[in-house]
Amino acid sequence: MKFRKFQFISKEAENILLSVPEKSEMRGNLVAFMRTHPPVSVQPSSRHIWSGSSRFRFANFILRPMPIALVLLLLFGTGTGISFAAEQALPGDVLYPVKVGVTEEIRGAFTFSAHAGAQWEAKRVERRLEEAEELAKQGRLTEDIRAQIESNFDMHAERINERLSQIEARGEAAIAAEVTSDFEASLKAHEGILERFAEGRERGSGDDNEAEELLLAIKIHRLDIEDKRADTEDSLVVETHTVAQAAAEERLREAQERIQETQNRLDESAGTLNAEAKADAEMKLTAAKAALAEGKTRLEAGQYGQAFVSFQEAHRLAQEANVSLRATGNLDIYNEGNEGEQSEGSTEDEKQNSGTEPQDEEDNEDDEGSGGGGDDKEDLLRINLGIQPPANL
Amino acid sequence: MNTKGYMEGATQEFLKFYDAYADALFRHCYFRVYERERAKELVQDTFMKTWEYLAKGNEVKNLKAFLYRVANNLVIDESRRQKPVSLDALQDEGFDLAVHDADQVQAKAEAGRISELLGKLDEHHRKVVVLRYIDGFGPKEIAHILGESENVVSVRLHRAIKQISTLYEVS
Numbered sequence: 103m104k105f106r107k108f109q110f111i112s113k114e115a116e117n118i119l120l121s122v123p124e125k126s127e128m129r130g131n132l133v134a135f136m137r138t139h140p141p142v143s144v145q146p147s148s149r150h151i152w153s154g155s156s157r158f159r160f161a162n163f164i165l166r167p168m169p170i171a172l173v174l175l176l177l178f179g180t181g182t183g184i185s186f187a188a189e190q191a192l193p194g195d196v197l198y199p200v201k202v203g204v205t206e207e208i209r210g211a212f213t214f215s216a217h218a219g220a221q222w223e224a225k226r227v228e229r230r231l232e233e234a235e236e237l238a239k240q241g242r243l244t245e246d247i248r249a250q251i252e253s254n255f256d257m258h259a260e261r262i263n264e265r266l267s268q269i270e271a272r273g274e275a276a277i278a279a280e281v282t283s284d285f286e287a288s289l290k291a292h293e294g295i296l297e298r299f300a301e302g303r304e305r306g307s308g309d310d311n312e313a314e315e316l317l318l319a320i321k322i323h324r325l326d327i328e329d330k331r332a333d334t335e336d337s338l339v340v341e342t343h344t345v346a347q348a349a350a351e352e353r354l355r356e357a358q359e360r361i362q363e364t365q366n367r368l369d370e371s372a373g374t375l376n377a378e379a380k381a382d383a384e385m386k387l388t389a390a391k392a393a394l395a396e397g398k399t400r401l402e403a404g405q406y407g408q409a410f411v412s413f414q415e416a417h418r419l420a421q422e423a424n425v426s427l428r429a430t431g432n433l434d435i436y437n438e439g440n441e442g443e444q445s446e447g448s449t450e451d452e453k454q455n456s457g458t459e460p461q462d463e464e465d466n467e468d469d470e471g472s473g474g475g476g477d478d479k480e481d482l483l484r485i486n487l488g489i490q491p492p493a494n495l
Numbered sequence: 496m497n498t499k500g501y502m503e504g505a506t507q508e509f510l511k512f513y514d515a516y517a518d519a520l521f522r523h524c525y526f527r528v529y530e531r532e533r534a535k536e537l538v539q540d541t542f543m544k545t546w547e548y549l550a551k552g553n554e555v556k557n558l559k560a561f562l563y564r565v566a567n568n569l570v571i572d573e574s575r576r577q578k579p580v581s582l583d584a585l586q587d588e589g590f591d592l593a594v595h596d597a598d599q600v601q602a603k604a605e606a607g608r609i610s611e612l613l614g615k616l617d618e619h620h621r622k623v624v625v626l627r628y629i630d631g632f633g634p635k636e637i638a639h640i641l642g643e644s645e646n647v648v649s650v651r652l653h654r655a656i657k658q659i660s661t662l663y664e665v666s
Contacts, residue, residue: 115522115629116522118521118522118525118526119518119521119522120517120518120521120535120538128513128535128538128539128542129513129514132510132513132539132542132543133510135543135546136506136509136550139543139546139547139550141505141549141550141551141552
């Protein structure tokens, strides 16, 4: 007996896909995992692991040297647990050094171009700031931790500068401009978020001071990067032929996408945002659209350098709004009556997270004021122990 | 070829499998657990476990079927444990959230009708239907993936279709 409707069903099911960013993020995680779990035994002669059929093997035995950090990681966690758990770690947690010193470094080792390297370091800065914000939210941003975050921040920023020098040395000013612009946008957005913490939300002892200290450090970096971006963009405008039409058009596409993405995020969260947050995001989006229109005019006039700069601005503004909106969702910084109760007025995405993430409940308890780090450690261990190898492997 | 080159080659070959099968496996997992985030975690875990297995020197004859087998084991493990394990930290790339939110909404709507029907089947019957009609495996491959005999799979498939046809007519 054949059920015809299944034809329709399987067709419909084809639309269930991973998004491109999801797929590439997972791929990155997989690569990092493969790096930490290399084949224990390989022989150069057996290079044909894949031979047309779907036969797959690593054969024979040559032990290969491995960095000490990786050996430790393998000894520490034979399964996938430690690296997963480490990803969630915050400064002060047992596994935090694994996150920053091992997992992220390995991922960094897989960025082959200076461009990708700089982007990854910028992403790491963002991760540090998100950690700081999460700690501030939980009332755990102490002086020591703030200093630790700042020193990591400095390290990443230094690496970004190194990469930028490499990019500029190769004459790729447009890429340098993109990297600096994106980085600047994310710093600005995080400044805004930390400002809100610094403005004296009552979240326990000394937090506001630390948020303010951190804010200052970010501002210094941001002003520095802003100068760099402006210089690079100036050079793009002055030297008329340095920006190809294709580069400007690519930046246009990116800016349009980012604006659209931000607009969607704004529309989706409109119900839960307060007026201030909404107005701020709308203002930035309007400015972004204006910059985009300006860029298009320049593009049509064949002024590719200037068009590129305008698209940069559009992208940056949208990005700033985007990061702020995201933080609003994650940290509840605008929703005054909402501390520690994510379920109220939260987006669907958050609800799902709190359903699947045992740590959320603990976090909420922390918000009520205990603020100790011990709970989190226990959580991390529990997550680790929870991951078991599949049966019948 | 030196050892490093070999490692690189193995990595690249495995990543080709990832690129080729990640979406299909995600779809499979989605229809097993009905939750996008959980399905993503299952896919991630499946590839990691499979790599781990290969890295220990084991040989796999049919990697595609093997991936589904590992995924199946993970789904079963999870339903035994009940409490879900969080691997959410892996998806901490916040900038992409808006895109994936939109996808999620869309995917949910699209999957709604299918889910409604499949969701009414019990686990045993659902997994053969998913493997047959969503993943496109033949009864022989399904038998291999589930570690059952071909006969058992055919019977289950037959019953599942019967059930779902009745449900469809009723609805």
